[in-house]
Amino acid sequence: MTTAVQSTQPEPGSVGARPSRGRFADKAGLRIGERFASPGRIGAIVALVVLAVFWLLPFLWAVATSFKSETSAAATPVSWLPPDGFTTDAYANVLREGNIPLWTWNSLVTATAITLITLAVTALAAYAFSRLDFTGRRWLFWGIIASIIIPPQVLIVPLFYEMLTLNLVDTYWAIILPQVVHPAMVFILKKFFDQVPVELEDAARIDGAGRLRVFWSIVLPLSRPILAAVAIFVFIGAWNNFLWPFIATSDASLMTMPVGLQTVKSAYGLQYAQVMASAVLAALPLVVVFLFFQRQIIKGFATTGFGGQ
Amino acid sequence: MSSAALDASATGAPPRTTSAEEVRRGERERRARDNRIGWAFVAPFVIVFVMFLIWPLVHGFYLSFTGESITGAGGELIGLDNYVEAVNDPIMWRSLLNTLWFTVLSTVPLVVVALILALLVHQGLPGQWLWRLSFFMPFLLASTVAAQFWIWMYNPQLGLVNYLLGAVGVEPIAWLQDPQWAMLAVVVMTLWWTVGFNFLLYLTALQNIPEQQYEASALDGAGRWRQLRSITVPQLGPTTVLIVILQILASLKVFDQIYIMTQGGPGGVTRPVVQYVFETGFTGYRFGYASSIAYIFFAIIVIISVGQMRLTTRRGA
Numbered sequence: 327m328t329t330a331v332q333s334t335q336p337e338p339g340s341v342g343a344r345p346s347r348g349r350f351a352d353k354a355g356l357r358i359g360e361r362f363a364s365p366g367r368i369g370a371i372v373a374l375v376v377l378a379v380f381w382l383l384p385f386l387w388a389v390a391t392s393f394k395s396e397t398s399a400a401a402t403p404v405s406w407l408p409p410d411g412f413t414t415d416a417y418a419n420v421l422r423e424g425n426i427p428l429w430t431w432n433s434l435v436t437a438t439a440i441t442l443i444t445l446a447v448t449a450l451a452a453y454a455f456s457r458l459d460f461t462g463r464r465w466l467f468w469g470i471i472a473s474i475i476i477p478p479q480v481l482i483v484p485l486f487y488e489m490l491t492l493n494l495v496d497t498y499w500a501i502i503l504p505q506v507v508h509p510a511m512v513f514i515l516k517k518f519f520d521q522v523p524v525e526l527e528d529a530a531r532i533d534g535a536g537r538l539r540v541f542w543s544i545v546l547p548l549s550r551p552i553l554a555a556v557a558i559f560v561f562i563g564a565w566n567n568f569l570w571p572f573i574a575t576s577d578a579s580l581m582t583m584p585v586g587l588q589t590v591k592s593a594y595g596l597q598y599a600q601v602m603a604s605a606v607l608a609a610l611p612l613v614v615v616f617l618f619f620q621r622q623i624i625k626g627f628a629t630t631g632f633g634g635q
Numbered sequence: 636m637s638s639a640a641l642d643a644s645a646t647g648a649p650p651r652t653t654s655a656e657e658v659r660r661g662e663r664e665r666r667a668r669d670n671r672i673g674w675a676f677v678a679p680f681v682i683v684f685v686m687f688l689i690w691p692l693v694h695g696f697y698l699s700f701t702g703e704s705i706t707g708a709g710g711e712l713i714g715l716d717n718y719v720e721a722v723n724d725p726i727m728w729r730s731l732l733n734t735l736w737f738t739v740l741s742t743v744p745l746v747v748v749a750l751i752l753a754l755l756v757h758q759g760l761p762g763q764w765l766w767r768l769s770f771f772m773p774f775l776l777a778s779t780v781a782a783q784f785w786i787w788m789y790n791p792q793l794g795l796v797n798y799l800l801g802a803v804g805v806e807p808i809a810w811l812q813d814p815q816w817a818m819l820a821v822v823v824m825t826l827w828w829t830v831g832f833n834f835l836l837y838l839t840a841l842q843n844i845p846e847q848q849y850e851a852s853a854l855d856g857a858g859r860w861r862q863l864r865s866i867t868v869p870q871l872g873p874t875t876v877l878i879v880i881l882q883i884l885a886s887l888k889v890f891d892q893i894y895i896m897t898q899g900g901p902g903g904v905t906r907p908v909v910q911y912v913f914e915t916g917f918t919g920y921r922f923g924y925a926s927s928i929a930y931i932f933f934a935i936i937v938i939i940s941v942g943q944m945r946l947t948t949r950r951g952a
Contacts, residue, residue, distance in 0.1 A: 366859060367758075374755040378769040384784045384827065385772075387795045391787065404798040443683075451680035459666070460673025466681070473688055475940050477888050479909045480933045483916040483925045484695035485687065487703075504687045512680065537672050566777040568891045569909075573917060584777035588895060591783070598787065605783040612775050620764060624771065628839040631832065 392416050392603040399599040416599035417607070426607050428579065429586035436501045436571070436582060437564040443506040444560045445553060452515035453541050457524070467516075470509045478504075479569065486573055500574040501582065505564055511556050514630055518552040519545065551625075558626035565612065583608050699926035709923070717927035727928055729903055730911040731935075733818070737893075737907060738886035740822045745882050746875065748826060749833030754867070756834075757841040767838075774831035778891030785824040786811065786896055811897050814904045821893055821905055828892065829885075833878050840874040841867070880943045887936060908932050 390406055391399050395415060398408035420426060454460065455467050485504050486495075494500040526548070527540045535543075546553070568584040575581060581589070590604045616623055699717055702709030721727050756766045773781060788794050789810040797807040810820035848866050857865065890909035893899060899906030899914075912932065916925030 364859075370755055370758060371760060374758075374760065374766065377752060377755070378766055381769045381773065381827065383795060384788050388784045388787060400793060402792055404793055404795070447680040447683060451677040454673045454676035458669045458673035458676065460670045460677075463673065466677065470680075470684065473684070475937060476688065476692060477884075477933065477936055479888055479890060479912065480929045480936075481688070481691040481695060482913065483922050483929060484691035484698060486916070487694065487698070487922060488687075488691055503683070507683050507688045509684070509688075537676070541676075562775060566775075568778045568895075569913070573913075584779040587777070587779040587783065591786075598790075598793065601783060602787060605780050609776050609780045613772065616768075616772060616775055620767065623775075624767065624835060627832065627835055631836050631839075 388602045388606055392599055392606045394599050396597055396599050399602075416597075416603035420600050420603045420607065424590070424604060425578070425581070425586055426583075426604060429581055429583040429608075430611060432498075432580060432586075433565050433583040436498055436505075437561050439498070439502045440505045440564040441557050441561040443502070444508050444511065445557055447506065448508055448511045448556070449515055449546070449549075449553065450541070452512050453519055453545060455512070455516045456519035457527075458537070470512055473509045474513070482569065482573055485570075489574060496575055496577040496580060498580065501571045501580070504570060504574075505567065508556075508560060511560065511630070514556065515549070515552060518549060522548055552629065554622060555626035555629040558623055559630040562612065562623075695926045695929060698923050699930050701923045702921075703923040703926075705920035705922060713923070717924050718931075720924065721927050721931060726903065726906075727908075727911060727931075730899075730906045730908040731932070733903075733905060734887060734889065734907040734909070734932075737818065737822065737889050737905075738883060740818065741825050741886045741889075742879065742882045744822070744826050745830055745833055745886075746878055749830050749878070750837050750871070750875070752830065752834045753837035753841055754863070757838060767835075770834050771831035773828050774835075776828065778828075779895055781824070781828040782892045782895035785820075785827070785892075788824075789820055789896075812901055814901050817897050817901060817905050821896060824892060824896065825889070833882065836874060836878055837871065840871055844870045876947055880947070883939065883943070884936065887939070 393412040393414065393416070394408045395410055395413050398410055401408075451470075455463060481504070489495045489500045489504075494503070522545060527544055530540050530544055565582075566584060567582075568588070571582045572585045572588070575585070578586075578589075587604060587608045590601055700712050700714060702711065702713050702716070752770050756763070756770070760766070776784075788796050791797060791807050791809045791812070794810075796810065797805075801807065808816055810816050844867065849862055852862055852866060888909060889907045890913070893905050893907055894910050894913075897905045899910050908928065909932070912925050912929045915921050915928060919925075
């Protein structure tokens, strides 16, 4: 039942093998029998470039502002190049007076904990659903699938009440625990485990290895790509989550980056360069990670994107 | 009569008990072991699942029938009072309609623009990484970062939006402060921020269309436009259905960017229902009433999800 071997399917996001038609034609994305410069094609290229510029503008505008002095950031008429030149004053001020390193640390701690706990509990459960015939398996699995429909926003009040009862408000745990429940990831991992040939495990089991051992040393190593995809999805979600950490902590020393950044606006008032410098610094870690791991991140989101639907 | 017993009598060997009985016992033991290990494996997930999803869900439902506040006062059951109040609460209705209006306004561009971007990028021009970076990276920003960028973009005197529109002769607009424009401004920001996700799903679907289909049709003399209409768009049908479903559900849950950019204003014209739950619960500290609004919202989500499921399964059948 559990041995549908389909490992030859291409992974989502991978480009199917195309026959080579010479380097230039491949690079320019031409198809057989196409001239490079048809009018429609030029139009499409122009449209792409214009749209990409529009999509990058808010970034560029924020970065440009963050390198201006407060005076020229607030000067009219608006200009990209400040008359008094670019400066790193805003960054210096923000780093000296603000809490950005602390918020980054809090985000890192909570997002890492959320990712590790989520991976551990969902992978174990998904493996059991895929391989072990225990009583209540079916209804439990369908219950978990059905719960995907529940919007986390609906739970904020009772969850906060629960944190009060458990005396966890203003601790890391209050931020972490409610974010480790990812029913959709159980579904995604189970689907993957279903495709791992059970024969691979049988040999080890005949040699007397227990389930946990087989899971740890055979199934998990085979599942690295999907585990990475789940980890990326969960980590980025946790890193960026605003609503729950905003509710769960009022203690300034526990604020995550998104929550902390929300306080910057009121703290700096009309110091536009400093507000933008803070936003740019807040964005920086993920942007850098994305530049380095673009392929993995895009593949991860493509795999988990439909939530297993 | 079991076959094991037959075997034993046929070979004339003394009847042994390894037979059916032991096989059954072995089977029973295996099942008991599977049972134990199975539950041990799912236990950690079930614990967090029950503690942080099922219990709050049940408790929230209970709270919605009480007058509970943060002080613990008023925790007794008050029947349907909260729901009666909610149905007669103009702010509740307004925020619900704002959420639905946002969903309608945002879903269409978030699907259509995503498709256009994916089709343009899929032409395979050089610099693939740059195109993906441009369109997908905003999605990786925290809501607060994206919202700060756009508060600045929308600044009436100093923002880039009015600056660019001014170049074509449009008078400055107070995007986030003008009740006429605030919702549209939020939708445009949301489009910029989250379209990358749908774009990525479309791009993946495009890459999974077999290249041979294009080659075959090209040999038959079909041009790009014809290929787009006859191959690409039909093949993207199932993906589009899924993207629309996910987008509607995501849009209904809107909160962050609106709360940060407009605080639901001006005059409540952008306040989404999630924000009303949040305000009632954590500014007014009316846990019971907040829960009843949360449950009305949840009921709508369930109805829409089930409706979508019905529609898509009928299509699929």
